[in-house]
Amino acid sequence: MSPSPASLLTIFGASGDLAQRMLLPxxxxxxxxxxxxxxxxxxxxxxxxxxxxxxxxxVAQAIGRFVPAGDLNDAELRGLLERVHYVPATLGDEASFATLGQRIDALREGGDAVYHLSTAPRFYGDICRALGAMDLAGPGTRVMLEKPIGHDLASATAIDDAVAAVFDEARIFRVDHYLGKDGVQNLLALRFGNALFEPLWNARHIQQVQITVAETVGVEGRGDYYDDYGAMRDMLQNHLLQLLCLVAMEPPSHFDPTAVRNEKIKVLRSLRPIGRDEVATETVAGQYAAGAIAGQAVPGYLEELGRASRTETFVAIRAQVDNWRWAGVPFYLRTGKRMPRRSTEIYLQLRQVPHSIFGAAPQPNALVIRLQPEERIELQVMSKTPGLDRGGLQLSPVELDLDMHEEFAAHRRRLAYERLYLDAIEGNGTLFVRRDETEAAWQWVDAIHDGWRATGMLPKPYPAGTWGPSAAATLIDRKGHSWRE
Incomplete structure (x- = not known):
């Protein structure tokens, strides 16, 4: 039986930064x-x-700040505000939670309810237990959990167990907002909606894959949180591994939650472990020092934090997916703060032509899927260089470019949470993360952290405004590759 659309959305942490910037808009x-x-x-x-x-x-102030002026409409804002209510509540204060429970029950009016826990993950279990104790977590309810769930496998399992004691797995919607982006879903459309690409999507034709999530910002007032997590836990464990899954997974039988998640978990379980014997050659950790971004001087991580720290703000990894489709193809994962430019992209480089009839070997073809700051797809191919070619035909690389904003200019660019909210309200879990995915990702990441600790591996400094420590270039150069910059 399909879930009914929810009649109530309750946002815990509704006055927080995420709510102001993303959820309310x-x-x-x-x-x-x-x-x-x-x-x-x-x-x-x-x-x-x-x-x-x-x-x-x-709410009105947040929407005024974060919604483009061209999309603002006073009548529509008033209509939204008529839907909005508020009850203050503090964990441990039973009276305030009792009042909240009464308001939930009254506003729900017997319909389905979605609870979005936009709070620190350590509160998830307590909030769910409180909802269960008030009989507000039965059939027809579902809960959205923000990443990162836990700090490692043990803490993630403890949180999952606490939530699962109240909500069954089908009603738990773990959020990775990258999965709500049009560009990420377009990756699935590109792969499984076109006969052109899927026959080439394997180790016989693809030489390497690079997945980069680069940020120009520093810790931006989140120093205490970030210092506890670092780039590996904050970004790679969820965003980059989810992108890797979508690139590497087998075609699902249907576009539905179970089929898609079943293929993603196969990829995570096929990742070759990186432990104490491999971290020195397969991983690089970095920490930004003072430098310049867009011509403006910026302080180093330790200056922003105000204390000594071994936390990485950059990580690069050479991963291997040990299955038939991808055997021998390196997946280079890279994420960092204070990079030269903001960029999220997936780069697939195809193998060289087996024999060049033009003398020097032409550059290999490549497919670039850019997710931010703009969404576009580029297919890099070789073309004849214009001219008479008296000394022989010359080739130059050109790009077949699909600019998503230009091509679909009539369509409004949506925030990822619009799609995720709509799916959660309607009970569709396809773009959310299942428990076994989260825990398999933590298991792989925990082994790397253990290797770093056991070998005493420390993050290498890199100036803000650069692409990380020089060791990251060495990591990829060992296989004859280079980072896209």
Whole structure:
């Protein structure tokens, strides 16, 4: 039996930064386009002492700040605010949670409910237990959990166990907002909707894969959180490994939650372990020092943090997927802060032609899937260089370029949370992460962290505004490859 669209969305942590920047603007976009169920109500909760009117003013301010001016409409904003309510609540304060529970029950009116836990993951178990104790977590309810779930496999398992004691797995929606991006879903469309690519999508034709998530920002006031997690736990364990899964997975039998997740978990379980004997040759950790971004001087990580730290702000890994499709193909994963430019992209380089009739071997073909700052797909091919070619035919690389914004200019660029909210409200879990995926990713990452500790491997410094420590270039150069920069 398919879930019914929810009649209530409750956001825990509704006054936090994520809610202000992403969640509330996403709900405005969905409301403006009449995509939310007509009777859906939105209940915010946090420690902040708002009443309904105060929180509505907070929502209006957030939407005014983070929604493009061309999309703002006073009538639509008023319509959204009519859906919005608020109850302050603090964990450990039974009276405030009892009041919250009464409001949830009243606003839900017997319909389905979605609880979005936009809080620190250590609170997930306690919130779910409180909902269960108030009989608010039964059939027809589902819960959204933000990443990263846990700090390692042990803590992730403990959180998953606590949530699973209240909600069964089919009603748990683990969020990785990258999966809500159009560009990420277009990767699936590219692979499985075109006969051109899938026959070439294997080790016989692809020489290497690079997945890069580069940020120009530093820790941006999140120093204490970031210092506890680092680039590996904050970005690679979830975002990059999810992108790797979508690149490497086998075609699912259907585009539905079970089939897609079954293929992703096969990839994670096929990742070759990187442990104490391999970390020195297969991984690089870095930490940014003072430098310049876009011509502006910026401090180093330790200066921003205000204390000594061994936390990595950059990580590069050579991963291997040990299965028939990908045997021998290196997957280079790279993420870091204070990089020269903001970029998220997937680069697949094809093998050289077996024999060149033009003298020097032409550059290999490549497919580039860019996710941010703009979404586009580039197919790099070789073409004849214009001219008479009296000394022989000359080749030059050219790009067949699909600019998603230009091609679909009439379509509004959506925030990832618009799609994720809509799917959660309707009970569709395809773009959310299953428990076994999360725990398999932690198991692989934990082995690397253990190797770093056991070998005393420390992050290497790199100046802000560069592509990481020089050891990252050495990592990829050993196989005759180079990073796309």
């Amino acid at each position: 996403s709900l405005y976009g969905l409301h403006r386009e009449r995509l939310l169920p007509p009777g859906l109500r939105i209940l915010g909760s946090a420690r902040s002492e708002f009443d309904d009117a105060g929180f509505r003013e907070n």
